[in-house]
Structure formats: structure tokens, C-alpha cells
Amino acid sequence: NTMYTTVDLTNCDREPIHLLGRIQPFGALVAVNADWMVAQYSENFDAILDAQTTIAPGMRIADLFLPEAVGALRATLGQMRGSDSVERIFGLILTVGGAPFDVAVHSTGPLTIIEIEPHDAAGFASHVGTLRAIMAELETCGETMALCREAAGQMKRLLGFDRVMVYKFHEDLSGEVVAEAREPHLESYFGLRYPKTDIPAQARALYLRNPFRIISDVNEDGVPILPGVSIEGAPIDLSLSTLRAVSPIHLEYLRNMGVEASLSISIVVRGKLWGLFACHHYAPRVLPYSLRTVAELFSQLFSLLLDRVLTDTGTRLSAKGRELHDRLMARLAGGVPLLDSLPTLEAVIGDIVQHDGSSIYIDGVYKSRGCGPTEEQFMALIPALNSASTSRVFASNELAARIPAAQAFADKVVGAMVVPVSRRPRDYFVLWRRELPQVVTWAGNPEKPVEYGPSGSRLTPRKSFEAWQQSVNGKSAEWAEDECQIAESLRVTLLEVILRLTDEAVQDRA
Numbered sequence: 158n159t160m161y162t163t164v165d166l167t168n169c170d171r172e173p174i175h176l177l178g179r180i181q182p183f184g185a186l187v188a189v190n191a192d193w194m195v196a197q198y199s200e201n202f203d204a205i206l207d208a209q210t211t212i213a214p215g216m217r218i219a220d221l222f223l224p225e226a227v228g229a230l231r232a233t234l235g236q237m238r239g240s241d242s243v244e245r246i247f248g249l250i251l252t253v254g255g256a257p258f259d260v261a262v263h264s265t266g267p268l269t270i271i272e273i274e275p276h277d278a279a280g281f282a283s284h285v286g287t288l289r290a291i292m293a294e295l296e297t298c299g300e301t302m303a304l305c306r307e308a309a310g311q312m313k314r315l316l317g318f319d320r321v322m323v324y325k326f327h328e329d330l331s332g333e334v335v336a337e338a339r340e341p342h343l344e345s346y347f348g349l350r351y352p353k354t355d356i357p358a359q360a361r362a363l364y365l366r367n368p369f370r371i372i373s374d375v376n377e378d379g380v381p382i383l384p385g386v387s388i389e390g391a392p393i394d395l396s397l398s399t400l401r402a403v404s405p406i407h408l409e410y411l412r413n414m415g416v417e418a419s420l421s422i423s424i425v426v427r428g429k430l431w432g433l434f435a436c437h438h439y440a441p442r443v444l445p446y447s448l449r450t451v452a453e454l455f456s457q458l459f460s461l462l463l464d465r466v467l468t469d470t471g472t473r474l475s476a477k478g479r480e481l482h483d484r485l486m487a488r489l490a491g492g493v494p495l496l497d498s499l500p501t502l503e504a505v506i507g508d509i510v511q512h513d514g515s516s517i518y519i520d521g522v523y524k525s526r527g528c529g530p531t532e533e534q535f536m537a538l539i540p541a542l543n544s545a546s547t548s549r550v551f552a553s554n555e556l557a558a559r560i561p562a563a564q565a566f567a568d569k570v571v572g573a574m575v576v577p578v579s580r581r582p583r584d585y586f587v588l589w590r591r592e593l594p595q596v597v598t599w600a601g602n603p604e605k606p607v608e609y610g611p612s613g614s615r616l617t618p619r620k621s622f623e624a625w626q627q628s629v630n631g632k633s634a635e636w637a638e639d640e641c642q643i644a645e646s647l648r649v650t651l652l653e654v655i656l657r658l659t660d661e662a663v664q665d666r667a
């Protein structure tokens with residue numbers, strides 16, 4: 158397979174996973190041109206359609222399908238507005254006396270791609286029916302992780318996969334299993350971290366466009382599309398195909414994990430790939446298109462609920478910020494110079510943002526409480542702090558990585574949230590945090606996501622997913638996004654206080 162000679166970890170991101178020219182065998186594909194003549198089709202087309210006809214390039218689609226079926230396909234295509242939409246028709250009879258099919262239709266460039274798979278008579282209505290009950294349960298979850306846990310459980314019940322995980326992307330695009338529902342005999346993946354290379358960039362981009370994929374059997378190579386390239390020489394773009402066969406590297410990865418079928422659905426919050434539902438099954442598994450559609454709908458509803466929970470958290474925070482503002486203004490209104498207000502400041506913000514010390518530096522005077530640096534050590538930071546491009550809050554859980562002078566007091570504190578409280582000269586209020594040695598448990602060594610085969614050049618994803626512990630030193634606990642927001646509103650309040658004090662001073666003089 159030439160794939161392996163052209164793909165390595167550095168160009169993993171460039172494997173054209175939408176142009177592999179193969180589909181999975183549980184359905185069949187035909188691509189027609191603007192005149193509804195066959196341009197390309199999957200090798201298994203005749204076998205899946207099970208009709209008298211034999212498909213061939215250039216054939217009119219009307220010679221394959223019943224006029225009613227062609228009419229339905231044309232009507233569906235006519236309704237499609239967004240170029241990225243994939244329309245579905247369930248239970249369509251395509252040939253005289255033939256079985257009903259579930260059909261997906263979408264356009265790519267000049268081609269219309271029609272994908273067919275056997276219809277599941279049992280189910281659409283009953284699947285949709287279960288959604289209401291599921292949503293009622295999810296609605297009661299007011300907190301992100303509770304919502305994820307509940308959703309994993311519900312998804313497992315809906316689909317019957319052996320394991321359903323909610324996989325959340327971190328800022329660095331590594332991922333973590335933040336919720337899991339699994340068969341009792343399986344080991345848990347909860348809390349495990351996976352490096353960003355496990356899901357390369359083009360795959361993440363594609364999952365934003367096309368939120369759903371199923372891999373029904375990891376031991377299937379897939380069915381080729383004929384001819385491999387169009388008459389104009391272009392490979393067929395399967396980005397939005399529901400049957401697309403996936404990257405052989407990824408199939409190998411899943412086999413290494415012991416998984417035989419997988420399904421994943423994107424969790425998209427405000428246009429961003431927040432995470433995935435990742436489902437594993439330990440035997441091959443085909444899900445009817447109707448059930449896949451319900452699962453997709455479920456995840457869209459979940460994404461909306463998640464967005465709402467995240468927004469509520471944001472609203473609660475701004476309320477806290479306002480409260481902080483009012484309390485500070487009340488306490489500082491007494492005319493106490495800001496420099497002498499460190500205990501007040503610390504008492505007010507200390508309720509909300511955990512810290513091990515605080516310092517204030519105003520008009521060249523430095524005061525510190527708790528385990529912050531000495532005046533001399535702090536002064537050494539000033540040039541770097543003053544060079545910051547904005548006067549907004551600056552937070553780091555490893556200050557010395559940004560400002561080497563901070564190394565001098567790394568035995569005391571390593572993390573800092575720096576709140577600039579005036580512009581020129583810059584004055585600062587700082588919260589400090591001690592080192593917090595941490596252990597991150599990766600599923601396998603994150604520095605070795607691939608292994609080389611005997612020939613040296615053949616690259617394979619890692620075979621071991623054994624828990625691999627990485628200890629992280631020299632860092633404090635992370636400053637959470639919420640905490641930075643609180644500090645930012647504190648900054649605005651302090652600016653206001655300082656301006657007022659300056660005003661009063663000017664009036665006193667007048």
C-alpha cells in the first residue's frame with residue numbers, strides 16, 4: 158500500500174482523507190453529472206441495488222432507477238440550499254419490485270452523489286420517539302460535566318455500543334475523556350489524555366463540516382470507486398459522503414486499541430469543534446441510516462444544551478464580577494489609599510480566586526502578603542511586565558517560562574495573575590500561586606504516537622495505550638478562564654478607583 162510510504166507523523170496532517178476513493182461496503186454510491194448520467198460508482202453497486210440492470214459509466218440514471226425514484230431525487234436536490242447539506246430520503250423504492258433503500262444525496266462540484274443502503278423498516282419513528290425522553294433527562298443537568306455524563310449514558314442506551322465517551326479537546330488540541338459509559342467488563346478510559354496527533358488537523362477540519370462518521374468494520378479495506386478518477390482526471394471528493402472509507406492509519410490505530418467498529422459525532426459549540434462523542438464496539442457493527450440520523454440529531458441538541466450551560470456559567474461570572482466591583486467600591490470609598498488596601502483587595506478577591514500570596518505595586522512602592530517575591534525580586538520583573546503589548550490581565554501557571562527573572566523566586570511561587578491597574582507608569586496588583594506538582598495520565602507515551610516497522614519506513618500508530626504518567630513540575634494550578642475574567646473586571650474596578658482618587662486629590666488641591 159503506497160499510503161504508508163507517503164504518510165509520516167510530520168505529514169499526517171496532509172493525508173487527503175477525503176480523496177481515498179473508497180467507501181465502506183454496507184452501502185453503495187453512484188455519482189451523476191448535471192445531465193443525470195453516471196460518472197463514477199462503487200464496485201459493489203449492482204450487488205447492493207440487486208436489480209436486473211448493470212451499471213456503467215455514461216448510463217442515464219433513469220435507466221437504473223424508477224421514474225418516481227428519479228423524481229424524488231431531483232426534487233430533493235432542488236430543495237437543497239446550503240452547498241454543504243446532505244439530504245436524506247428514507248425507505249425509497251428504487252427499482253421495480255425492489256427493496257426500499259435509505260438514500261443520501263449531496264453535491265460536490267459538478268457531481269451529485271447518491272448513496273444507498275438497505276432500509277431499516279423497524280425504526281425511524283421509534284428512534285425519534287426516544288429523543289423526547291432523552292432530552293427531558295438532559296435538560297435537568299445544570300453543569301457541564303453532569304451533562305456530559307448523562308449524554309454518554311443516553312447515547313449508549315440509544316445506540317448499544319460497548320463504550321461511549323465524551324472526548325473534549327484542550328487548548329493544545331490534545332484530548333481528554335471527560336465522560337464515559339461502558340459495559341462493566343471493559344477497563345475505563347475516563348480521565349485519560351491523548352496527544353493531538355491522534356486526530357490530525359484535516360480530520361478535525363472535516364469533522365466540523367461533516368459531523369458524523371461510522372466505521373462499521375475496521376478489518377474492511379473498503380470498496381473502490383470506478384473509475385478511480387473522473388474522465389477529467391479528478392479523484393472524487395468524499396468529504397460529505399456518509400459511506401466514506403477512512404484512513405488506513407486510523408484503522409490500524411483502532412485495531413491496536415482492540416476496537417472493531419467505531420462511531421464518532423462532532424460536538425460543535427459556536428462554530429468550534431468542542432469535542433466528540435467517540436463510541437467503540439468490540440465487534441463489527443452496522444447501524445441503519447435512520448438510527449444514525451437520530452444520533453446525529455441527539456448530538457446537535459446536546460451541543461445546544463452544552464452551549465446554554467456554558468453561557469449560564471458566563472452569566473453567573475459576570476454577576477460575580479459586578480458584586481466584586483460593588484464590594485470593592487464600598488470598602489475603598491473610605492478614602493484609604495490603594496496601596497494600603499491590599500488586605501481589602503485580597504479579602505474580596507480571595508473568596509473567588511484561590512491564591513497563595515498577593516502583591517501590590519503603586520507609584521514605585523511595593524507591598525506583599527503571603528508567599529510572594531521580595532521587592533527586589535519583583536522589581537526585576539517590571540521591565541518585562543511593562544513590555545506587555547496590552548494592559549489587560551496576564552496570567553501564567555509557569556511565569557519563569559515567560560519571564561526568566563521569575564526563576565529567582567520559583568522556590569516560593571511559580572504562577573502569577575498580573576492585574577495592571579493604571580497605564581502610565583504601570584502599577585500592578587498580583588496574585589501568586591505555589592508550585593503544584595501534577596500528574597497527567599496519557600493513554601500511551603504522548604511523545605511516541607507512532608512506531609516504525611521492521612523496514613524502518615513503514616509508519617504505524619502506536620500499539621500501546623498503557624497508562625503513561627507524566628509528572629509536570631514547575632507549574633502552579635492553571636488560572637481558569639473564569640478566574641481571568643473575574644480578574645479582568647477587577648482591573649476595570651481598580652482603574653476606576655484610582656481615577657477617582659486622583660480626581661479627589663486634584664479637587665483637594667484646588
Ligand code: BLA
Nearest residue numbers: 169174351354355356360403404407419420421435606618
Ligand atoms: C481519526 N482519531 C480519529 C478519530 C478519532 C481518533 C476519534 C475520528 C474517527 C473515528 O470515528 O474513529 C482518535 N479515538 C481517538 C482517540 C480516542 C478514540 C484519541 O476513541 C480515545 C479514546 N492517528 C494517529 C496517528 C495518525 C492518526 C499517529 O494516532 C497519523 C499519522 C491519523 N486519526 C488519524 C486520521 C484520522 C483519525 C488520518 C481520520 C480518519 C478519517 O476520518 O478518515
